[in-house]
Amino acid sequence: MATQASPLDTPRAASPGTAGMPVLHMVIFAGLLVLGLIAPYVLYPVFVMKVLCFALFACAFNLLLGFGGLLSFGHAAYFGGASYVSAHAAKIWGLSPELAILAGTGAAAVLGLAIGSLAIRRQGIYFAMVTLAFAQMVFFFSVQAPFTGGEDGIQSVPRGHLFGLISMAPDRNLYFFVLAVVSIGLLVIYRIIHSPFGQVLKGIRDNEPRMISLGYRTRRYKLAVFVLSAALAGTAGATKAIVFQLASLTDVYWTMSGEVVLMTLLGGMGTVFGPILGAAVIVTMQNYLATFGDWVTIGQGIIFVVAVMLFREGIVGVLARIIKRPL
Amino acid sequence: MSEDIILQASGLTKEFKGFVAVSNVDLTVRRGTIHALIGPNGAGKTTCFNLLTKFLQPTGGVIRYNGQDITAMQPADIARLGLVRSFQISAVFPKMSALENVRIALQRRRGDSFDFWRSEKVLAGLNHEAAALLEDVGLTDFSATLAGELPYGRKRALEIATTLALDPEMLLLDEPMAGMTQEDIDRISSLIRRISANRTIFMVEHNLSVVASLSDRITVLARGEVLAEGDYATVSKDSRVIDAYIGVGHG
Numbered sequence: 001m002a003t004q005a006s007p008l009d010t011p012r013a014a015s016p017g018t019a020g021m022p023v024l025h026m027v028i029f030a031g032l033l034v035l036g037l038i039a040p041y042v043l044y045p046v047f048v049m050k051v052l053c054f055a056l057f058a059c060a061f062n063l064l065l066g067f068g069g070l071l072s073f074g075h076a077a078y079f080g081g082a083s084y085v086s087a088h089a090a091k092i093w094g095l096s097p098e099l100a101i102l103a104g105t106g107a108a109a110v111l112g113l114a115i116g117s118l119a120i121r122r123q124g125i126y127f128a129m130v131t132l133a134f135a136q137m138v139f140f141f142s143v144q145a146p147f148t149g150g151e152d153g154i155q156s157v158p159r160g161h162l163f164g165l166i167s168m169a170p171d172r173n174l175y176f177f178v179l180a181v182v183s184i185g186l187l188v189i190y191r192i193i194h195s196p197f198g199q200v201l202k203g204i205r206d207n208e209p210r211m212i213s214l215g216y217r218t219r220r221y222k223l224a225v226f227v228l229s230a231a232l233a234g235t236a237g238a239t240k241a242i243v244f245q246l247a248s249l250t251d252v253y254w255t256m257s258g259e260v261v262l263m264t265l266l267g268g269m270g271t272v273f274g275p276i277l278g279a280a281v282i283v284t285m286q287n288y289l290a291t292f293g294d295w296v297t298i299g300q301g302i303i304f305v306v307a308v309m310l311f312r313e314g315i316v317g318v319l320a321r322i323i324k325r326p327l
Numbered sequence: 328m329s330e331d332i333i334l335q336a337s338g339l340t341k342e343f344k345g346f347v348a349v350s351n352v353d354l355t356v357r358r359g360t361i362h363a364l365i366g367p368n369g370a371g372k373t374t375c376f377n378l379l380t381k382f383l384q385p386t387g388g389v390i391r392y393n394g395q396d397i398t399a400m401q402p403a404d405i406a407r408l409g410l411v412r413s414f415q416i417s418a419v420f421p422k423m424s425a426l427e428n429v430r431i432a433l434q435r436r437r438g439d440s441f442d443f444w445r446s447e448k449v450l451a452g453l454n455h456e457a458a459a460l461l462e463d464v465g466l467t468d469f470s471a472t473l474a475g476e477l478p479y480g481r482k483r484a485l486e487i488a489t490t491l492a493l494d495p496e497m498l499l500l501d502e503p504m505a506g507m508t509q510e511d512i513d514r515i516s517s518l519i520r521r522i523s524a525n526r527t528i529f530m531v532e533h534n535l536s537v538v539a540s541l542s543d544r545i546t547v548l549a550r551g552e553v554l555a556e557g558d559y560a561t562v563s564k565d566s567r568v569i570d571a572y573i574g575v576g577h578g
Contacts, residue, residue, distance in 0.1 A: 196434060196450055197443035203431045206420035209382070213418070214432050214493060215406035217439075224441055 036179050045171040051283045052182040053240040058263040058275030060232035066270030068225040069205030073128040074135025078108040080252025082234030087154040087247035097160045101238040108234020116226030142252045153248030266307050268314025333358040333527045340387035348374040350551040361528045363538045366548035372531045380412040409496035421475025428474050429457040432492035464488045480511030500530035
């Protein structure tokens with residue numbers, strides 16, 4: 001037995017994280033953190049905060065698609081729904097930003113539980129259609145309900161004071177709070193992927209009937225990951241509402257569900273870091289090419305076509321294949 | 328019901344919109360035997376198999392496992408009772424290593440794994456047992472290989488190792504030799520014989536020489552009904568069985 005022990009106890013490149021976080025992933029996380037700490041001094045902080053919120057949104061979506069094998073086409077419901085709750089909590093209830101974000105996250109989790117428990121009864125394209133249908137209902141609710149402000153949305157949401165103490169009005173203060181929220185969110189997702197629960201998820205993604213035959217009640221796991229993904233997407237949306245001091249129909253509209261699919265596929269579905277890159281690319285395009293108006297949408301369409309035709313594994317997926325290590 | 332009957336189906340029927348795939352099938356599997364289900368193409372073997380493992384819900388009949396009525400149970404719950412099935416198309420987890428494939432079955436022992444906050448390091452304690460199971464089926468050198476990259480015969484071996492990790496009381500194998508080379512067939516045959524020592528095995532199989540050499544008892548199915556039952560010598564001489572095979576133009 002002693003001779004067998006050594007190859008098993010060392011981390012294997014083929015499957016990450018058997019013995020904790022691989023060094024490569026630690027280095028990448030550290031690098032991203034350094035970038036995140038430098039960014040507000042080089043770039044416009046609000047822009048970087050937008051990238052951070054979408055990075056978390058895309059990673060939350062990727063948790064469901066890339067690791068649970070479930071394609072939701074209605075993730076705007078949780079992202080946008082949470083942004084309304086967060087904005088309402090901060091503006092009307094006067095909650096501090098961290099509590100407003102928690103409220104948004106909780107609301108998204110509840111919404112995810114309600115929609116997910118119905119959607120996971122179907123598979124493949126039917127699952128996607130059910131999630132889309134419910135997301136459209138959330139959209140129409142947002143147009144009609146009095147507290148969402150209809151076409152105007154909820155405007156001039158106060159950024160408030162963190163823990164009731166530190167003013168979040170200066171962009172830099174808010175920036176480091178947002179960086180902390182998103183970093184924690186990303187680490188939570190990393191842990192979920194690399195947990196006993198994550199192993200079961202990968203099994204279901206790879207071969208659901210086989211998992212059933214091994215005695216796993218797969219629906220419960222699918223529902224659990226759906227709720228986790230919805231909650232984390234909610235954290236992203238709730239944070240964005242505080243950053244922009246606005247909750248609007250844009251975030252709950254079906255195109256937002258499409259955008260997060262694009263970010264995830266472009267960066268690399270089923271990779272740890274791909275969706276972060278995908279989000280950064282798409283948000284950057286939207287911001288710096290905004291002057292071209294509708295051409296941005298066409299540009300996104302072209303990127304999508306190129307990604308699907310030439311590198312289906314996404315940018316990071318291709319990199320991972322080249323260096324033969326999971327990223 | 329006798330003690331030595333592990334699985335019993337009576338009046339098992341499955342209708343698909345006016346088409347009766349399995350009609351009033353009675354089947355009794357004795358504990359500790361290797362029982363094969365054979366029949367020409369379209370006889371309803373796979374349907375029958377899926378009914379017994381609850382991947383299909385029967386439209387009529389009762390299934391008892393160890394005396395317990397399992398007719399209305401979910402497939403995952405049947406697996407928890409110790410009745411584990413394999414699949415015709417190799418059922419591995421392609422993007423997981425061979426070791427992880429086996430370990431995910433061992434992981435069932437923890438009960439449910441909803442602990443998403445814990446590191447998967449807690450599973451490392453299962454690695455040695457997983458390695459031992461891989462060794463059992465001759466896959467030690469492939470433990471870090473992604474299952475999707477294994478050759479076909481090795482995938483079947485990995486699938487058996489994964490199933491054995493659950494230490495099931497009864498195995499249901501769906502065409503274990505399908506698409507295998509003769510060399511693989513010999514290896515898997517001896518593996519099946521070895522694991523049958525303290526288990527019951529029920530299998531659907533096309534390869535008649537495998538059936539002849541392995542099984543204690545054979546049930547022949549044709550057009551959804553039981554045609555004959557007995558050991559190989561009995562059923563192979565049965566004129567109705569010969570008719571069914573030659574008449575339908577099998578092989």
